[in-house]
Amino acid sequence: MHPKTSSASETMDEAKKHHRRDWRVWYAALGLFWLAFVGLLIYLTALGV
Amino acid sequence: MSALDWLVFLGSQGLILAYGLWSMSRKDQAESYLRSRSQTGWMVGLSIMATQASAITFLSAPGLAYREGLGFIQFYLGLPLAMVLLSVVALPIYYRLNVYTAYEYLESRFDGRVRRLAAFLFLTQRGLAAGLTIYAPALILSTALNWDLLWTSLLTGTVVLAYTLSGGSRAVARTQMLQMSVILSGMGLAGWWMFQSLPAHWSGTDALQLSALAGKTQALVLRWDWNDRYSLWTGLIGGGFLMLSYFGTDQSQVQRYLGGQSLDQSRQGLLWNAFLKLPMQLLILGLGVLMYVFYVFETPPLNFKYPEQVPESHQAAFDREVLERRRVAEAWQSADTRESKDRLGKSFKQSAHRLDSIRVLAQSQGLGLGTKEDVADTNFIFIRFVLDFLPVGLVGLLISMVFCASMSSTSAELSALSTTTMVDFYARYTGQSPEGPRALRMGRLFTLAWGLYALGFALLADRLGTLIEAVNVLGSLVYGTILGIFLSAFFTKKLGGSAVLLAALLTEALVLVLYFGVNTPYLWLNAVGALSVPLLGWFIQPWLSGLSSHPSQTPPGAS
Numbered sequence: 001m002h003p004k005t006s007s008a009s010e011t012m013d014e015a016k017k018h019h020r021r022d023w024r025v026w027y028a029a030l031g032l033f034w035l036a037f038v039g040l041l042i043y044l045t046a047l048g049v
Numbered sequence: 050m051s052a053l054d055w056l057v058f059l060g061s062q063g064l065i066l067a068y069g070l071w072s073m074s075r076k077d078q079a080e081s082y083l084r085s086r087s088q089t090g091w092m093v094g095l096s097i098m099a100t101q102a103s104a105i106t107f108l109s110a111p112g113l114a115y116r117e118g119l120g121f122i123q124f125y126l127g128l129p130l131a132m133v134l135l136s137v138v139a140l141p142i143y144y145r146l147n148v149y150t151a152y153e154y155l156e157s158r159f160d161g162r163v164r165r166l167a168a169f170l171f172l173t174q175r176g177l178a179a180g181l182t183i184y185a186p187a188l189i190l191s192t193a194l195n196w197d198l199l200w201t202s203l204l205t206g207t208v209v210l211a212y213t214l215s216g217g218s219r220a221v222a223r224t225q226m227l228q229m230s231v232i233l234s235g236m237g238l239a240g241w242w243m244f245q246s247l248p249a250h251w252s253g254t255d256a257l258q259l260s261a262l263a264g265k266t267q268a269l270v271l272r273w274d275w276n277d278r279y280s281l282w283t284g285l286i287g288g289g290f291l292m293l294s295y296f297g298t299d300q301s302q303v304q305r306y307l308g309g310q311s312l313d314q315s316r317q318g319l320l321w322n323a324f325l326k327l328p329m330q331l332l333i334l335g336l337g338v339l340m341y342v343f344y345v346f347e348t349p350p351l352n353f354k355y356p357e358q359v360p361e362s363h364q365a366a367f368d369r370e371v372l373e374r375r376r377v378a379e380a381w382q383s384a385d386t387r388e389s390k391d392r393l394g395k396s397f398k399q400s401a402h403r404l405d406s407i408r409v410l411a412q413s414q415g416l417g418l419g420t421k422e423d424v425a426d427t428n429f430i431f432i433r434f435v436l437d438f439l440p441v442g443l444v445g446l447l448i449s450m451v452f453c454a455s456m457s458s459t460s461a462e463l464s465a466l467s468t469t470t471m472v473d474f475y476a477r478y479t480g481q482s483p484e485g486p487r488a489l490r491m492g493r494l495f496t497l498a499w500g501l502y503a504l505g506f507a508l509l510a511d512r513l514g515t516l517i518e519a520v521n522v523l524g525s526l527v528y529g530t531i532l533g534i535f536l537s538a539f540f541t542k543k544l545g546g547s548a549v550l551l552a553a554l555l556t557e558a559l560v561l562v563l564y565f566g567v568n569t570p571y572l573w574l575n576a577v578g579a580l581s582v583p584l585l586g587w588f589i590q591p592w593l594s595g596l597s598s599h600p601s602q603t604p605p606g607a608s
Contacts, residue, residue, distance in 0.1 A: 026320055027133055034129045037327050041268040044119060047261035 050194065054445030061231055061449040065456075066208060069224040070215050088308050092226065093318025096305045096461075097296070098326060099225035099232075103458035104186035104451045105428075107232065107333065112353075112430035114337025115344075119268035120279045124521075124572070125330050127289025132323035135297045136316040138539055143303065144312045149472045149483060151303040151535070158538040160546035161477070166553055167534050168473040170527045171300055172466060176499060178523055179462040180506025183209075185428070186455045187507065190448065192354065193432045202507045209456040210500035213463045214493050221460045228453035235450030238443055239435065240336050243343045246438070255382050256342045262381075262394050263401045265338045268331075278570055287572030290579045291525060294532035296322075299524075301465035340434055345378050351408055353433045354426040363411040370407060374400040463503065467495040525571040526564060529578015530557045537583045544586045547593045552585035 050058070088096065113121050139151075146154055152171070156164040187202040213221060247256060260266055270280040277283060296302045296319070309315030350356030351367045359367070377400050381393035412424050435447045471492050476483040483492075530553050537549050560578045563569040569577075 023316070026317075030129050030133065030320060030323055033324060034327075037331075038126070038269075040331075041119075041122065044261075044266040045269045047258065047266050048264050 050444055050448065051441045053442045054448070057442055057445030058449045058452075061446070062208070062452060065224050065227050065231075065453065066211065068227060069221075070211075086308060086310060088310060088314065088318070090309065090314045090317025091321055093306050093309045093315055094321025094325065095229050096221075096225045096308065097302060097318060097322045098329065099229045099454075099457040100301055100305055100461040101295075101326075101458070102232070102329075102454060103182045104189075104455035105182065107236065107454050108186060108189050108431055108451060109428050110330070110333045111337035111340060112427040114265065114334040115340050115430050116337075116427055118265040119331070119334050119338065120270060122268050122327070122331055122334055123270070123279045123281055123284030124288045125292075125327055126281065126284040127286070128292045128326055129323040131289055131292035131296060132319045134293060136319045139297045139535070140306070140316055140319070141312065142539070143307060144315070148307075149304075150300050150469050151298050152300070152469065152473050155534065155538060159544075159549055162550050163534060163546050163553070164473060164477075166550060167298070167531050168469050170531050170557070171298070172469060174523060174527045175299065175301060175462055175466055176502055177506055179459055179466065179499070179503035181523070182455055182458045182462065183503055184507035186451050189428050189432055190451060193429060193436055194448075199508060202504065205452060205455055205459075206500065206504040206507060208452075209459045210463065210497070210504075213460040213500070214496050221457075221464050224460070225457045228457040231446070231453045232450050232457075235447050236333065236336060239439065239447060240332075240339060242439055242443065243336070243339050243434075246343060246346075248346060251382060256339065259345065259378060259381070259397070260338045260342050262397050263341060264398075265341050275573070276570060278572070283570065283572045286576050287570075287574075290532060290575035291521070291528055291572060294528035294535075294575055294579065295524065298531045298535050299465075299528070300469050301462045304465050304468060305461060337431070340431070343434075343438075345375055347438070350433065351411055352424055352426050353429040354424060356433065359411060360414075363407060367404065367407050367411070370400060370404045374404060459503070463496050463499050466499040467492050470495045470499070522564075522571045525574045526560060527557070527578075529560055529575040530582060532575065532579040533582025536579055537586055541583055541586070544583065544590055545593070548586045548590040549582065551589050551593070552582045555585055556581040 110121065142154060143151065146157060148154055150168070152164045152168040155167055183202055183206045187198060187205055190196060191198040191201040244253070244256075257266070270277060272280065273282055274280065296306075306315045306318050309318055348368065348371050351359045351364060374397065377393055377397045381390060381397055384390040384393050412426075432451075435444055439447060471488065472483045475481070475491060475495070476488070482488060533556055534549060534553050537544050537552075556578050559581060560574050563577060564571065564574055
């Protein structure tokens, strides 16, 4: 394989990896947010008990 | 309404209408009429939220929370997971196939019949739902403001039709921005007004604890009971499937997020919706809870729909109990020992309970109006507060907010109905491209036809109970089946068109029997429908292996 092509493909792979990691951060943040929200609902429910 | 209210109302509506007309683009007109690929992630998110939150959301939900507390929030708990699943599974497929409608994908995966069935189910359900989104606010506004129902429906319907016709999908997306701003500022100002109207020595914590004593802050129901309308489980499972179906397969939403500049922007839009929807809904319901505290210090009408027509005997008992509840609340707030606070808290609970009993008894006797009148008043609680208590100018803004919410949903629905008719039926059978000047003319014609259909239904609809539920029930009757078809497409490799078609028809029959025959709570229908299609298909497939569909059934020119 031509070294230049190989390096370009490596760069693309790297970019894809970053891209996937970015989305995983979004999903993880959303999961934490959801848990915090349910925590708030539990607090509100407990107020009336 | 005063002259200033009219000025605010007509000014804000005129601005939005003008903007919708102006945003009609000369370039790429046909494509942007059906699909607008111009929005950033947060714009997509806002558009998705504006489409889902109809006027019914803003009118009914605070009233629901005023009466029953925060429990309705559980309905939305499955939404974030649904958004993640869609952004990982469905969105990349829609982008790869470069589709206008979600149903196009079904033809490439199965055959034209499955695509037609799903598109047909969508059109049937969404056409009626569009009628409801015009009718519901018109009914509430006309009753509260003494406007004529026919003219109110016609006014809303005609304005929304005008700008959807002029600018199509792009105009819808752009005007939704302005509409969301009006909606959020209206709700925010109403909440602020309620809070600052409480007695000066009452803090936010006092208000929260008082509403908790009345059971209004109960947001979660953890017990498992099939018959609970709203619990953590119906919300997560039933609501989750409903959200998956609504956002993943309902063209009025698919069209919104396919309007992103790229796959990443569309995905961001879905995730912004996942982040913002729950807090927004909790704030809307919180407004209802705050309204409950507000009415501890004001005298609420026994019935918010017919405030003037309550029989004397009920009214006198109700008024006495309102005063008692207020007295106990004041004493509770100023109590300085733990014991007296607990004792007065119990008294407040009992008084609130007695007040409810008087109201329920009066309503069960039809308020003496005769049995034919529907005296349920949940939908009228918020609008009556607006008319009775908000200052001049703010009333106009809130009425404008209701119109904005109605129009942002209706325009997205009409646009999606037109696109589906155009792409999945007209272009599919005539072999014509869904783009170009001729397609633009046809698209407008379909929008007009669907607009008139929805308006016709809006003018005929009556007696629908709690309106926010009526819309969700209608959706749940077909969403499960449509989602089941899509799940079969996404996650099975061996199921063919004929097996899925038969399974979908059997499932739809099953869903109708479960709802009308066995009275199953509607949120479960989504889960049952969605799981039943692939399961039945799996059993049917071996029997039909020789009959599965052939590509030759697709006529030439299919998209």
